[in-house]
Amino acid sequence: MTAPFGRRLCEVTANQAAGPYRLVEVADRSGPPPLAGQFYMLAAARGWGGADGRPHLARAFSVCRVRGERLGFLVDAIGPGTERLAALDQGEGMWLVGPLGIGFSPPAREARPVLVAGGVGLAPLVILAESLRDAGRDPLVLAGFRDSGYAEAAGLLPAPPVLATDDGSAGHHGLVTELLVDELDQTPSAVVYACGPPAMLESVRALCAERTVAAELALEEAMACGFGACFGCVVLTRDGYRRICVDGPVVAASDLEESWLER
Amino acid sequence: MTAPFGRRLCEVTANQAAGPYRLVEVADRSGPPPLAGQFYMLAAARGWGGADGRPHLARAFSVCRVRGERLGFLVDAIGPGTERLAALDQGEGMWLVGPLGIGFSPPAREARPVLVAGGVGLAPLVILAESLRDAGRDPLVLAGFRDSGYAEAAGLLPAPPVLATDDGSAGHHGLVTELLVDELDQTPSAVVYACGPPAMLESVRALCAERTVAAELALEEAMACGFGACFGCVVLTRDGYRRICVDGPVVAASDLEESWLER
């Protein structure tokens, strides 16, 4: 299914806390339902732009969950664009383009899906966990957060995950990738789906590469357009630079150059 | 009295309709009381700037009335800056610089003050009418508006004015300067204070010049700074270009070049 051409104005139907993040929901009357791992370009209809002329471009967000025509986005307010979106009130307008990009591929029949989330990287794994559950393929979810406050966002998942926190205030005291190591050692049939900070994704990539476990990573790069127009969102793969808005954001870990993170 | 150096953040204490305009009031804890005819540079603390990067600069507003530390501004929403200011809610922040410029001079002892307002040009004449009344010098106010809806703003005056409307829906059907002609013919001792659209001010200037009646005009020009820094706000006077933010906005009508309005 292709996305409707052009941006469309949607109404914000809810904005609720999910740990320190906001789950912002909009009613999308005209788009096709997104696949897990796809994303949208979002901008507030009012108050976009500020004293220093930013945010100017729309911002990319993985869809976090879908309830009929209502799309939910999990927003971590880290800069002018995310702050404005996180502050949207019910009834306000939001510009939206999407669904965009390539989502996660379904796990092979015999494989055990293991989802690895880091922080707000939880977002696309919520909809993925839901769709795996709906397909009768209950996944194991490992989710790492800064602390127990952040970990509250994991309540969005259809079932409680195995938690890790940096400060040990909830679940394993340490990195979520430490949980992954244990899991991979026990479950050679795992197929891994991960989203989170770049360093976490690199760990996941390396761990899975060592064990020749298939892994799909939902990547993030700053995006100006989201539909392949600007060539700005590239990541280094074995075939050269790849635009992750159209040939991602989900990529097979094995496609990445080992040096993909180096700057 | 000089203005405090730098802009200061003030709280909006009220925002009420005055006809189709908004009377926006802020609490100014640190400025000296303004004189009638002085102005302030105003900007909203949030939501300044928009999708096209405007408004960027602050906007100039005559002070309309003063109640203790509360300054009232009469805002006609005609563009991005005035729209944002007109939409400020109580409790929001407003940046303010001022009081700025030179206000009206007191009428000579024997003169009869006649105030001529056109549209939102009413603003500085409200505070002038109040201060004349307080000085026991009750002025005659002639006020022209588009129609009776706009004319409701005249309710801000300490006493009802003689009205003129373009469509005759309130008061004289015609121009406020037609009322002025009658008044000048009857009151040779008049001293005129006027604020309104440029064409109206030019009429006032010409009418008073013909009759050698003293007149002070509160002028408007786009302003970037309001304190003499940019040299942008000039009007052609008999001595050449004059910055009306520091050598105005009130100028003696007789100082203007007759061609001051020509572009």
Added chain:
Amino acid sequence: MAGALTAAPDLATGLAGLELRHPVLNGSGTFDAIAALRTFGDGLRERFPFSAFVSKTITVERRDGNPPPRLWEAPAGLINSIGLPNKGLDGFLEHDLPVLATVPVPLIVSVAGFGHDEFATLVEGVAARTEVAALELNVSCPNVKSGCVMGDDPHETATLMHRVRPLTSKPLIVKLTPNASDVGGVAVAAEHGGADAVSLINTLRARAIDPALESASGSAWLGAGSGGLSGPGVRAVALEQVHQVASRTTLPVVGMGGIRCGRDALDFLAAGATCVAVGTESFRDPAAAERVREELAQLLSKSRVARLADYPRVV
């Protein structure tokens, strides 16, 4: 004040011999029709927003483009340092051209050489293809021989035109660089050299600094160090350059730089442009050019201009 609105104005116009349904093109490198067709499918084909499609600039050799980061959001604008990634002339002709030929409007192929010989190779190779209606010469690259940016200098531009003009009878549009001291002089040189039109502005040379305090002092954010600024922030500069060029040549001008709405497009026509192009605004809204066209039509109606072709070029 305004009386009854007239019927929708006729937006048909021409550019260097091409007949266009309306005056809104895309800026080269700001709309990848191939990727957009994958993303938006028939919705895009049916509402194709540009009256002619300008390809991303191609070069003789295949290029990977610049290392990331390639983007930085600037006040009311964007800095990019994409670095002309493309499949090279042969790859373009084999893989991209057949798909671009399915786009329902005339195709203009943008080419850039790092020297006059490369430009000649590109013009010959591209112009020979019947799918191609016109060529745009992107002269913002340095000439590896002289070291200077070809489009910075009237003399370099004249020599280039002298070299490539005889190679094709198809329209040649010179895409001027806005970083030249004398963009009007470069346009005059292009005109004398036989250009059929000029387009401007390309991006302004710009830079962003890494916001991480820990990063080495002076470290650039963009992988390539510097980049080019586009978007509303450059519009006022673009209007001035369009005016300069339109005053000094009789060439048709494709005006661009920060166009967001119909009003902006009208401003470019007023400054002397024949057509306009939408670039960065398409990133914010893939259908921005359609909105620009509709709003322009409304403004022309209000100004009682029945046919765009009648809109006078007064500069």
Added chain:
Amino acid sequence: MAGALTAAPDLATGLAGLELRHPVLNGSGTFDAIAALRTFGDGLRERFPFSAFVSKTITVERRDGNPPPRLWEAPAGLINSIGLPNKGLDGFLEHDLPVLATVPVPLIVSVAGFGHDEFATLVEGVAARTEVAALELNVSCPNVKSGCVMGDDPHETATLMHRVRPLTSKPLIVKLTPNASDVGGVAVAAEHGGADAVSLINTLRARAIDPALESASGSAWLGAGSGGLSGPGVRAVALEQVHQVASRTTLPVVGMGGIRCGRDALDFLAAGATCVAVGTESFRDPAAAERVREELAQLLSKSRVARLADYPRVV
């Protein structure tokens, strides 16, 4: 992550022999100290926000300046066409200089000639006055003899420096124009010609169109037709030019163009500037430069830079 903050850093710096308490100056023509003292009185004198004060540019003859409108608000910026109104050299020396001399920081007088002789007259007349610490040469004006803008061209700049350098031993700061193809080349010419520092950027040539639909097609909004763009929208261009200049010369650079906050100032230092200047932002907040200085101090603390003078120029 960040440990305990260190004490407030020492912002003292130098510019072409002037000792400055901190690196924040004003851009010429963006702060009229005389009018500001009338408006803000002692409040301004006590908190004078600039470490040196640069006068509005003066010329040999008195000028009225351009016809209004002189201003247009651009996306995250401002276009002005003020036209260098000033009292002329004699009027300045007689009326303005005595008041400017009361400002509690070193005074830099900005001068512009419409030819090399006029520059020579100005440099001689101004440099002779003890109240003046340094001169800034605004080379953005056309040379009435050659017709070209002096600062657009390295050769013109070299000739100008050759003419004026022998006339004074006071520091000469060349204010570069950003509309030159090769601003680095102009800076090198200034350096070879004996300049003590350069400052940049001046405004970018820009245009605004009258928004009234009824107005004649193409009619310019500004009384003078075109103007100059400043403000945040030009900052990315300024950073690139500062970097170019700092890479190609060893001259100290006063960087400006759209500086709004301490972060912006730090970006200019990172790009190679020694000092920065605040222009358009002073219009939005007369005390903007004070805030810029304070925020800069905080950022330097966070980066554990104890003395600005130690901040490395890595370009």
